[in-house]
Amino acid sequence: MRYDWSFLLDKGIVTPRPVQGTVTVRGLDIGYLYDTSSRLTYVECSSLSAWDIFRAIRREMLVDYVWITTPSSLHVFRTYGDVRVFAVDDVQPDAHSRALLEDLSHSSLPLLFSNAQRLGGLSLELTELTLRLAEGLPSEMDSHFRVRAAHWLVSRSVQLMLSGFTLPASERVAVVGSVNDDRNTREWPVIEAVVRAIMNAKEEGEWPQDHRISLAERPPCSWCEDSDSAWQTALSNSTDRLRKDLGRLVSVLLGTHWSADPWAAKRDSATPSLLAAMNEHLNGILDGEAEWDTTVSLVRLRKSNRATGTAYTPEEIAHDITCRTLSGWVRSRIGLPASEPIRNHVMTATQRKTLMALLRDLRILDPAMGAGAFLLAAANWLDGLYTVLEGRESDSERRTRIVVNNLHGVDLSDQALRTCATLLRWWCAAGESGRTRSPGDISVDSLRLGNSLIGLAPGSPVHSFDSLRLDRQDLARPQTFHWTLSFPGVFNRQPSGFDVIVGNPPYGNIVSQEEKRLIRKTYPAETIERGQGTWNCAALFVARTLMLASDGGWIGLLLPNSVLRTAQFSGVRQLLREKASIREIVDEGSPFRGVTLEMVSIIAEKTQSGGGMATVTSKRPDISRDGAVRIESSGGGIISLYRDSLLEEVEARGRRGVLSATRGSDLPRAHTSNRRTDRFCTDYATTGRSIKQYWIDPKHLRYADETFTDNRILVESFNTQFLVATKNLPFPRVVMKPRGTLHGGGVVRIELKDSMNPKVIGVILNSLMIRYICVRYLTNYSQLTTCLNTGIMEELPIVYPRTPSVFEGLFDYLSTLAPSVNGSHDPHAHSEFVHAVKVADALVYETYLSEDADLALALEGLVTEHAEEPDALPRALHHHDTLRHVDRVFSMPDVVAVCRSPRMQAS
Numbered sequence: 001m002r003y004d005w006s007f008l009l010d011k012g013i014v015t016p017r018p019v020q021g022t023v024t025v026r027g028l029d030i031g032y033l034y035d036t037s038s039r040l041t042y043v044e045c046s047s048l049s050a051w052d053i054f055r056a057i058r059r060e061m062l063v064d065y066v067w068i069t070t071p072s073s074l075h076v077f078r079t080y081g082d083v084r085v086f087a088v089d090d091v092q093p094d095a096h097s098r099a100l101l102e103d104l105s106h107s108s109l110p111l112l113f114s115n116a117q118r119l120g121g122l123s124l125e126l127t128e129l130t131l132r133l134a135e136g137l138p139s140e141m142d143s144h145f146r147v148r149a150a151h152w153l154v155s156r157s158v159q160l161m162l163s164g165f166t167l168p169a170s171e172r173v174a175v176v177g178s179v180n181d182d183r184n185t186r187e188w189p190v191i192e193a194v195v196r197a198i199m200n201a202k203e204e205g206e207w208p209q210d211h212r213i214s215l216a217e218r219p220p221c222s223w224c225e226d227s228d229s230a231w232q233t234a235l236s237n238s239t240d241r242l243r244k245d246l247g248r249l250v251s252v253l254l255g256t257h258w259s260a261d262p263w264a265a266k267r268d269s270a271t272p273s274l275l276a277a278m279n280e281h282l283n284g285i286l287d288g289e290a291e292w293d294t295t296v297s298l299v300r301l302r303k304s305n306r307a308t309g310t311a312y313t314p315e316e317i318a319h320d321i322t323c324r325t326l327s328g329w330v331r332s333r334i335g336l337p338a339s340e341p342i343r344n345h346v347m348t349a350t351q352r353k354t355l356m357a358l359l360r361d362l363r364i365l366d367p368a369m370g371a372g373a374f375l376l377a378a379a380n381w382l383d384g385l386y387t388v389l390e391g392r393e394s395d396s397e398r399r400t401r402i403v404v405n406n407l408h409g410v411d412l413s414d415q416a417l418r419t420c421a422t423l424l425r426w427w428c429a430a431g432e433s434g435r436t437r438s439p440g441d442i443s444v445d446s447l448r449l450g451n452s453l454i455g456l457a458p459g460s461p462v463h464s465f466d467s468l469r470l471d472r473q474d475l476a477r478p479q480t481f482h483w484t485l486s487f488p489g490v491f492n493r494q495p496s497g498f499d500v501i502v503g504n505p506p507y508g509n510i511v512s513q514e515e516k517r518l519i520r521k522t523y524p525a526e527t528i529e530r531g532q533g534t535w536n537c538a539a540l541f542v543a544r545t546l547m548l549a550s551d552g553g554w555i556g557l558l559l560p561n562s563v564l565r566t567a568q569f570s571g572v573r574q575l576l577r578e579k580a581s582i583r584e585i586v587d588e589g590s591p592f593r594g595v596t597l598e599m600v601s602i603i604a605e606k607t608q609s610g611g612g613m614a615t616v617t618s619k620r621p622d623i624s625r626d627g628a629v630r631i632e633s634s635g636g637g638i639i640s641l642y643r644d645s646l647l648e649e650v651e652a653r654g655r656r657g658v659l660s661a662t663r664g665s666d667l668p669r670a671h672t673s674n675r676r677t678d679r680f681c682t683d684y685a686t687t688g689r690s691i692k693q694y695w696i697d698p699k700h701l702r703y704a705d706e707t708f709t710d711n712r713i714l715v716e717s718f719n720t721q722f723l724v725a726t727k728n729l730p731f732p733r734v735v736m737k738p739r740g741t742l743h744g745g746g747v748v749r750i751e752l753k754d755s756m757n758p759k760v761i762g763v764i765l766n767s768l769m770i771r772y773i774c775v776r777y778l779t780n781y782s783q784l785t786t787c788l789n790t791g792i793m794e795e796l797p798i799v800y801p802r803t804p805s806v807f808e809g810l811f812d813y814l815s816t817l818a819p820s821v822n823g824s825h826d827p828h829a830h831s832e833f834v835h836a837v838k839v840a841d842a843l844v845y846e847t848y849l850s851e852d853a854d855l856a857l858a859l860e861g862l863v864t865e866h867a868e869e870p871d872a873l874p875r876a877l878h879h880h881d882t883l884r885h886v887d888r889v890f891s892m893p894d895v896v897a898v899c900r901s902p903r904m905q906a907s
Contacts, residue, residue: 570636686744
């Protein structure tokens with residue numbers, strides 16, 4: 001198979017309208033195609049080396065990927081990251097490479113270079129080794145401390161491996177040296193180095209006392225009071241068990257292909273960034289809930305991601321966000337259109353001179369830097385831009401200048417700070433043309449330790465020490481970070497602030513009460529009122545970055561996608577719309593390995609007024625999107641990524657804000673039962689599974705005792721008939737809850753704010769049309785955090801029909817039919833229910849998408865004509881006029897598109 005431009009088009013990796021150009025390679029002009037969406041340059045050539053072509057293109061233009069095909073081979077180059085080359089025999093590729101290529105899609109090109117599988121394997125092995133090491137420590141040690149000590153030991157070993165990359169060749173320990181020597185030669189020196197480093201750490205005060213190695217408080221442990229002598233016993237004597245486990249640890253770390261050279265590294269290589277990811281993984285393991293089972297000697301560990309609100313950012317995502325943000329900043333400064341790649345020959349001499357001057361003063365910040373994925377991405381991008389501007393490969397001096405002059409970072413963790421500094425030093429020392437200096441000489445002073453959210457910043461109500469007399473104690477607390485004092489060079493210039501802010505800030509409601517108190521003191525009042533998002537950390541970081549960015553500065557953040565759509569983030573959406581112009585949004589899907597979180601990248605420019613058009617890109621494997629949406633200049637409404645003309649048509653017909661959904665009330669489990677008895681005799685629909693389309697499933701009901709009468713909400717529920725829906729689906733599944741039945745926490749009540757017939761609304765809400773609106777427009781195809789009480793119902797446009805009586809009758813008919821159909825195996829009854837639902841869907845499609853109401857009027861006429869007959873509606877549903885109109889509705893182009901769209905299968 002030819003992996004040519006047609007292949008890339010078929011896979012959706014490139015678009016049909018590339019930018020064409022030529023590049024001179026060894027005196028020959030070679031044509032290329034450049035795709036702006038994937039930032040990929042495509043070349044076909046049979047007479048030149050792929051490497052020569054790649055180097056020439058990189059000097060000519062800023063590009064992420066170069067895809068070079070010859071009659072016999074394929075080379076794919078990546079200009080960032082630890083692994084840079086994917087090469088195969090195009091005539092007869094190996095099975096693994098062929099599978100990777102065949103599985104490519106519009107969102108998966110980085111997988112050709114990904115070492116995520118290697119990361120997952122190493123993570124599992126090191127977690128298991130942590131347990132083994134814990135078992136090998138002296139049995140008189142408290143079990144919690146044994147796990148913490150073992151965890152620290154493994155983490156320290158990974159740090160030593162990481163630091164080994166930055167040592168001069170003559171000083172590197174065996175981990176970076178030859179791995180071809182015999183087993184003992186490879187491992188024992190490293191074991192000794194680990195033990196020696198641990199003992200040195202003890203002497204330097206870095207030794208693993210509990211506050212050093214765990215976010216959880218240490219349980220009482222008398223053994224730890226004399227930890228010095230215990231560690232001497234455990235480590236100095238180096239028991240056979242401990243040495244054996246240390247040997248296994250080093251074997252894992254050495255048992256792979258290690259490379260600090262991105263051009264030599266392979267997909268299964270271990271690289272500095274992989275070690276940084278490992279380091280963050282190990283920092284995320286806590287034993288606050290550790291339990292020691294003396295029978296099987298197992299320890300249960302838990303990850304701290306939930307406690308710290310963090311997840312390691314894959315290098316391709318960090319690069320993409322950083323690239324989009326820095327590209328936007330560059331283009332806005334020199335007037336380069338987004339449709340043009342950043343190429344040397346399209347820039348005028350004035351533009352190049354202006355850009356070189358701007359780059360010298362460019363200030364980039366990651367306010368939650370972790371191991372430095374975004375700062376490293378920014379460094380790589382700037383290095384690539386300098387290669388284009390200067391026409392030469394990078395060297396250590398240029399890289400050092402980038403790190404020292406342009407990069408700034410802050411983090412709560414001192415270990416993260418050390419890891420980031422180590423990675424940046426390694427990057428500086430390596431260069432593209434080989435190591436030219438010792439990394440120990442490279443200063444990384446602009447990385448700071450502190451809490452980015454707490455402390456003084458531009459826009460704070462108190463902004464100078466003269467106004468701090470009453471607050472000096474608050475603002476001198478550990479890890480309080482005063483931005484204007486820590487980075488005076490950034491804020492004592494005009495325009496004041498950072499030019500570019502990028503990062504993956506923490507998320508979740510993890511802010512302490514004390515932190516909330518300090519935030520209220522140091523944030524502008526309107527920022528707190530609009531940006532708090534129920535004190536979600538992601539919302540606070542958005543507010544903070546808007547305070548820290550300069551006027552005209554650019555922001556690129558990776559955020560939970562609920563920021564765009566749930567009610568709790570309406571304030572931060574309003575803040576973004578009023579203080580920035582959103583330029584790009586990328587639907588990242590679920591980018592984190594092993595973390596069930598859906599994310600978006602938001603690229604914005606800080607401006608005096610918001611609004612305008614934002615380009616939208618989808619990286620979801622099953623959802624394609626490459627277009628633009630209009631962002632309103634104010635308000636906290638949902639930002640719909642997949643907005644199109646169909647939604648605009650529906651919005652023009654319907655009204656928002658006429659429905660709301662409120663969660664039911666929970667009863668203590670002791671007062672409910674899954675069986676009906678004399679005591680538990682009140683139907684209690686409290687799980688989403690109990691609510692089906694048009695009926696309540698008795699198999700999933702619980703039963704309540706009389707204690708519900710003490711709960712006002714439950715009493716009202718018992719005495720009232722109203723529409724309810726299952727809470728946890730991204731679209732409503734509705735039934736009329738009768739009097740005498742309670743609804744609980746997994747069910748929401750649908751409240752109508754106008755005098756509309758609830759049965760008419762029930763037919764509308766149960767329709768495929770509403771499912772499509774909710775799934776595509778109101779939840780952005782999200783599969784997590786899509787509860788109906790998070791703002792979906794309030795945003796739902798309702799088009800009320802001209803013939804409500806038809807809808808009301810159909811709701812009653814389906815509500816009568818549904819329980820009997822689902823409780824029997826009568827094929828005729830099932831067929832009748834399916835047909836009635838199809839007619840109901842056609843009625844709603846017609847109401848929402850057609851100027852006519854032919855189907856509804858025909859049904860109304862037929863039912864009126866036979867009003868005296870008990871089966872008037874069932875007969876009308878099967879009348880040939882009805883069937884003709886139903887077929888017409890389902891053949892409408894908009895309806896066909898809805899039915900064929902993703903995620904519209906029956907639930």
